[in-house]
Amino acid sequence: MKNYFLIPFLLMCSLVTLAQKQSINSPDKKLNLSVSIQDGKPFYNVTYNGLTMLEDSPFGLIADVADFSQNLKIKTTKKNSIDEQYTMDRIKKSSIHYIANELVVTLSNAQNQNIDVIFRVSNNDIGFRYQIPTFGETLSCVIEKEITGFNFPQQTTTFLTPQATPMIGWKRTKPSYEEEYIADDVMGNPSKYGVGYTFPGLFHVGENGWVLVSETGVDSKYCASHLSEGTKEGLYTIAFPNEGENNGMGSTTPSVGLPAVTPWRTLTVANNLKPIVETTIPFDLVKPLYEPSQKYNYGKSTWSWIMWQDNSINYNDQVAYIDLASELNYQFALIDGGWEKNIGYDKMEELINYAHSKNVDPFVWYNSNGSWNDAPQDPRGKMDTSIARKKEMKWLKSMGVKGLKVDFFGGDKQTTMKLYEDILSDANDYGLMIIFHGCTLPRGWERMYPNYVGSEAVLASENLIFTQRSNDLEAFSASLHPFIRNAVGSMEFGPVLLNERHNRNNDGGTIRKTSDVFQLATAVLYQNSVQMFAIAPNNLTDAPEFAIDFMKNVPTTWDETIYIDGYPGKYCVLARRHADKWYVSGINALTKPITLKVNLPMLAGKKVTEYNDDKNLISSKKETKIKKSGKAKITIQPNGAIIFVK
Incomplete structure (x- = not known):
């Protein structure tokens, strides 16, 4: 039944x-x-x-x-x-x-x-x-x-x-x-x-x-x-x-x-x-948390500390880097940590006024620290409390400073996230852009905070100064970042080291293993709306003229990014567009030359400027034409790069 x-x-x-x-x-x-x-x-x-x-x-x-x-x-x-x-x-x-x-x-x-x-x-x-x-x-x-x-x-x-x-x-x-x-x-x-x-x-x-x-x-x-x-x-x-x-x-x-x-x-x-x-998913899912207090403008900056280190934080050396920014037609010059003691507030005002006379706007470095590490660089105790921070930012605004680089955070707790947010929010009230160093990964912050412009959160260019290992692995590391770290947020790496030796006089210290064109390629490969480039004053005379011209003209903001080819840790080729100008940048981290057949529809049938290396990593520039089909066969040397610009 x-x-x-x-x-x-x-x-x-x-x-x-x-x-x-x-x-x-x-x-x-x-x-x-x-x-x-x-x-x-x-x-x-x-x-x-x-x-x-x-x-x-x-x-x-x-x-x-x-x-x-x-x-x-x-x-x-x-x-x-x-x-x-x-x-x-x-x-x-x-x-x-x-x-x-x-x-x-x-x-x-x-x-x-x-x-x-x-x-x-x-x-x-x-x-x-x-x-x-x-x-x-x-x-x-x-x-x-x-x-x-x-x-x-x-x-x-x-x-x-x-x-x-x-x-x-x-x-x-x-x-x-x-x-x-x-x-x-x-x-x-x-x-x-x-x-x-x-x-x-x-x-x-x-x-x-x-x-x-x-x-x-x-x-x-x-x-x-x-x-x-x-x-x-x-x-x-x-x-x-x-x-x-x-x-x-x-x-x-x-x-x-x-x-x-x-x-x-x-x-x-x-x-x-x-x-x-x-991917744009980090930004698709979030909304702005407040309105910008003004229109913020981005661009390129010089930075004395990366090559000249702590001893450069004095008045005369900062003038030299402000002059370098002016010569390169850069918008900014970063005055790094130690200025409170070595330059002082009164001379800082004089220095900032000098920068403005050269049409250069300063970024100024601060230690985030109140009580959470032993980093001695000053100014300390100026960013960790609202009272101190607002007093300092009021002075910075009165002097026409455009942005701050705040360093040494050392944690991911909710209280530290609140400090990041408080610095950003207060800075917006005073019309200041913010870059974080020694810090956590940005998590949608470009859209959430309108005056946020970048974070380090990566084994960045300072390590090329500190250790030979970082130089030996530079191409390997660079070929990872577009797929991982820089895929989810702005990365303030401090790229483009045109010194062959990483010291003040280009005659000692760690040895660069990558080519000049490789260094130029990182200006395109690494995305950050304000780039603190590692160019030194001596590069105006000892670097190839085409390299300096390239660095005068390369943008720091992009309207489009297109992946061309690559594999993380081996090589990477990508294209970025600023307005109607395309930059195609490729690097090789392998031990042998790599030959690729790539499709570049954005350059199809066009005459382009090509930057490339020979087998000895001697870099050069020439004019070439991309086939009407947009297909191109390119060869990139180990530790070398190729760039097309149109």
Whole structure:
């Protein structure tokens, strides 16, 4: 006898099971994200063109007032379409059209408390975050742990740089996001310091899969995070800051007022590297937090400290670099750390007035420190409190200073994120642009803060002065940055070292291994709207004339960025456009010359200026013509580069 009562019961069970799994596709249908509940725990997975990019990966969080990591069910779901356009003047492109599909999943725990998880899926990009409501009369909470993880297939290799343990390194200033990358490493290998990896992280899934993992939208209402140590099975999870950061000041866990949203976790997913290099997801998901107090203008700067070091922070040497900026027609000159003691406030006013007489606007260096490291450079104690900061910024504005470079932060806690935000907000009130050094990764800040212009957060050019190893690895490191660090935010590297020897007189110190054209190429390869170039006064006479001419004309802002070819750690070719002028820049980190067949439709049929190297790395300039098809065959020497300009 048939059991007719069993049929609707089975149907109901089927519907319940179905409700516990939801999926959403990108507008082009290639990228898919699925959400499921398994034994009361939430998971998501990601496929691209049917290839698994992330296996079932955990998500959820634990707060002091609610647990959204277990005993969960999907209560409701809602789908939306996102279609936004915006313009930017400080990232890799100026006009952005963001189209995405949104899935809002409401999870309910055993206490019938709810939380929303918002997933946005655009072509090649995913962003997701948690939206936490109030719980009755509870209007605040502490996020004790994020369960969020990224579970990669076994065939994945990694391109990661380690998170440093707190209060180590020079004058106890770490973590400062200044560690070396390991390319194509095996998942699960312990990191250098044993505390995980900094964002962003690049993962190579099999032969054809790529995933770039990062976060965006971090402000004073949350801490910055990083990736945990990975398991050999491929799971990396969100990790909060370490307790000892910033000399123990502040909590490692974020405290939020309810309702609240967490930062976005971001994934750029593709079967090639083009979407990785060109992604704008860090900026698509955020909004400006305040209006600019004025129009900010960007450009190029000289910088005495990089080549002449601490002894150059005196009045006469700063005049020499202001004169260099004037000769190069640069907008800015940076007066670096130590000026308070070596020049003094009264002479600084005289120096700033001299800069203005040469049509050069100063950037001025400050130590962020109040109590969290031993870095001795002055001015100290002028940026860490609102009272001191506003007094200093009022003086800077009265002198016509255009921007600050603030250094030595050493932590990712919420209290440090608040310091970043307070410096930026106060600086905007006084019409000052901000560059951060010795600092964390920017996380959507170009769009969030209109006077933010860049962060170091990379093993930057100063290390070319300090160690020969950095010079030996310069091409390798440079070939990584467009795919990883510079893919997610502005990178104030301080490039273009035209000295062959890295000291004041170009006759001692560390030895540059790369060609002149390689150095010029980094002016295009590295994106930052204000570039502190490492050119020295002697380069006006000892560098090739074409190199100086190139550096006089190369822009620092871009309307378009196009990936041409490359592989992280081996070589990279990309094109950038400023107005109607194209720069195509390629570098080679391999030990042998590389010959590539590339497609350059932006230069098709045009006469271009070509900069290249011979086998001895002797650089030269010539005029050449690109075929009407736009196809070109190029050869790049080891430690060398090629540039086309039209």
